[in-house]
Amino acid sequence: MYLTQGLHRAVQQHPDGIMTICGERTRTFAEVADRVARLAGGLRGLGVEPGDRVAILALNSDRYHEYLLAVPWADAVLNPANIRWSPAEIAYSLVDSGTSVLFVDDAFAPMLPALRAAVPELRAVVHCGDGPTPEHAVGHEELIAASEPVPDARRGGDQLAGIFYTGGTTGHPKGVMLSHANLAVSALGALGTGFVFRPGARFLHAAPMFHLADLAGWHGQLMLGGTHVMIPAFDPVATMRAIETHRVTESVLVPVMIQMLVDHPEVANHDLSSIRGIMYGASPIAQPVLERAMKVFPEAGFVQAYGMTELAPIATLLSPEDHLAGRLRSAGRAVPHSEIRVLDPEGVEVPRGTVGEVAVRGGHVMLGYWNNPEETAATIPDGWLRTGDGGYLDGDGYLHIVDRVKDMIVTGGENVYSAEVENALAAHPAIAACAVIGVPDHDWGERVHAVLVCHPGTTVTLEEIRTHTKSRIATYKAPRTIEIAESLPLSGAGKILKRELRKQHWPDSDRQVH
Structure with missing residues (x-):
């Protein structure tokens, strides 16, 4: 399989169908195929050779x-850059990957001088925005117009498809190498469940397209020949308008986006009835938020996806039926292409119901980390990829994620998983968002500390929070201290950056755990 295969199939079967809707621009499958062939020819004209890395x-x-x-x-390799990173972080990923050509739009064109200075290997820039083309760059439309179409190289199989850099929350980010086969296996396995996507769907890209969560949706939609609707970035009102205007049927959202949508004061003023499927993932979702979302989108089947970049990215899915059956705390069961085990620190599989590290095996497991064989060997020591997530399998094979292994809080000799505490906190009517971390404590080693964002006009006290939490989970898991914040730091994927929250509590420690 190869990434462009779905485009060829769609052109053969319905060339005049609508493939993309972006603002006022609408293009058919045949038009997109011609533009892609010419753009690939333009890349060749810029000196792109087989296997070269091209970033955006x-x-x-x-x-x-x-x-x-x-x-x-054009027989080259993708390298989508994280739009939330600083110029220094982006430059690191470009230098580390040896990127030679960079696509940049209007929003990030101001970074070009800094990036050019930091990335001497960068020999060409393609401007893909609507504004004036920056100096020493070539316009996306001009490149297409000036280039002859070239045949598809049909780069595929085990050949490298892209380098996808991880969030970079600790140290330097790692470049995850995914092959065309990795991406195809993950997409086909997800499609094979029947839980996600369907022919004739209209898929909304509201989550950032650089991230594997949205790319999974893009690839599944590409394989089925559906329509892609794009908005520049997630905004609750823009998302609701796009759904209403273009009769969007599917989307991939992260939990913080779902919460912002369902809690928005204008949600009742938009016709969202066209939505038939919402896949969410990238971080846990609180049960009360999900229950509100199911009321806002009553015709939608909700599917939770668990996975990671290194798994291209899907490992498990929780079906719409499982949502209705009350399995909201589970991350679902292994998809057809994925085998899952839960291991102890020695790599031995633990009994059902026992928490350990989740390990995954299958054709979707990454090729490895770019230029990092040591980290690759440590992550995939025996064919099983160690996810770093703590979880357990129940008697029916449903996976339950409790927390990152490294983020587990040990307080008074007891293990506390922050996700469980966060789920309890999220049920409080005053709390809009929350994060739970372990902070140093003289008596307990670590104590459970909650960072809370309250709804406008509301307040909470520590005593109120502890009483509320203890009514839902064990007393020792209740927060001993709280902190009220205006917002929580988020990564480009919508994950809460707990390392940032810990910095003020662990100023002299890189480990940030006892």
């Missing part, structure tokens, strides 16, 4: 979609 730093758009297809069409 841009908001969501139809041109981002064309980049994802044109790069493998």
